[in-house]
Amino acid sequence: MGVPVGLNWGVLAVAVVLAVSLATVSLPVAAPNHPSSAYWFAAVVGVLAFLGSLLGHELGHSWVAGRNDVRVVEITLWLFGGVAKLEGDADNPGAEFRIAAAGPAMSGLLAAVCAGLAWGLDAAEGNTVLVGLLWWLALVNAVLAVSNLLPAFPLDGGRMLRATMWRRSGRKRRATRRSSLIGQVLAGLLSLAGAAVFVWVSKWSGVWTVALGAFLFVAARAEWVASVPQPELMARAVGGLGRELPAPLPPGASVADLERVAAAHPGVPLLTVVDPSGRVASVVVPDAVMRIPPAQRGVVPVTALTEPLWSLPRVHPSEPVEAVLERLGRGRHWRALVTDGSTTGSVLCSEDVERVVELASS
C-alpha cells in the first residue's frame, strides 16, 4: 500500500513477554501433554501473528484513510500497540469517523476469522496446540477491537466520539476540546484501575495498565492544551494575515499573461493590474481565466476580466480582526486590500480571518 512500517524497540520487550507467557502458561493449559518444543514453536508463531494483528488494525485505518484522501505517512508498532501517522486530519467528520472505526472493525474481523478457524479445526480434531493458539489470537484481536473503542481521545473510540460531536455542532475545535477532556478523565480512571489490579490481582498487569493510562493521559492532555481558546487573538492586527501579491500586471497584458503569472503563484487570491499611468487601478481573480476559451487567451486583454480597484473593501494593517469582521461580515466570502493609504502589498481573505476566529473560540 506504499506505507512504510517501523518497529520500535519496545515491541521486542512485548514479544518476549508474550512468547514466554504463551509457551509456559497459556498453551500448556489450553492443550496439555505436548513437548515444550511444540509450545515454544507455537509461541513464536503466535507472537508473529500478534504483530500481524497490530499491523492489520493499522492497515485498516490506512486503507480507509487513503480512500478518504488522507495520506498515511508511516505505521509504527511500539510498546502499546500500533500507530498509523496520518498527514493531517480528515477535513470532515464523516471521514474522521470512518478512518477511526476502520481499525477496530479490522481487529473484529480478524478475531472472527481466528475464532472460525479455531472452531473448525477443533471440530475436525486438528492439532490442539494450534487450536489453542487460534483461540488466543481471536481473544487478542477481540481485546484490540474493544479496548480501542474506549471513548478516550486520542484512542479510536475517542476519535469516533469527536467526529460525532463535530458533526452535531459543526465545530471541530470544540469537539476536540471536549473529547480530549473526557480522554483525560478516562485515562485517569484507567490508571486507578491499574493500581487496583496491581494491589489485588497481578503486579505485571497493574504496572502495564497504569503505564498505559499515563501514556493516554499525556496524549489527551496535549490535544486539550492545543485546543485551548485564545480570545486575545481577536484583538490581533490583520496586517500580518494578508497574502502577498505578485508584481502587478502591465496595462497591455493579455489573459494568457494572467494565466502564466497565476500558475507561477499558486493559491494567490487575486492579481492587480496597473493602468497606463502606472497606478494600480484594477484587480482580477485568477479563476476568471476560465471565461475565455484557451485559443483566444493570447489576444484578449486582461482588462476584459478586471474589476475596478475601488470595488474591493480596504482594511488598514493595524485594524484588529474583531473590527474587520464586524465591518465585512462573518461566515461570508470576501477579499479585502490591505493598505495603509499609500502602499498595497497584500490581500486579506475571509478564510484566513475565520481561521483566527476558530483559534480564538472553541
Ligand SMILES: [Zn+2]
Ligand atoms: Zn486504531
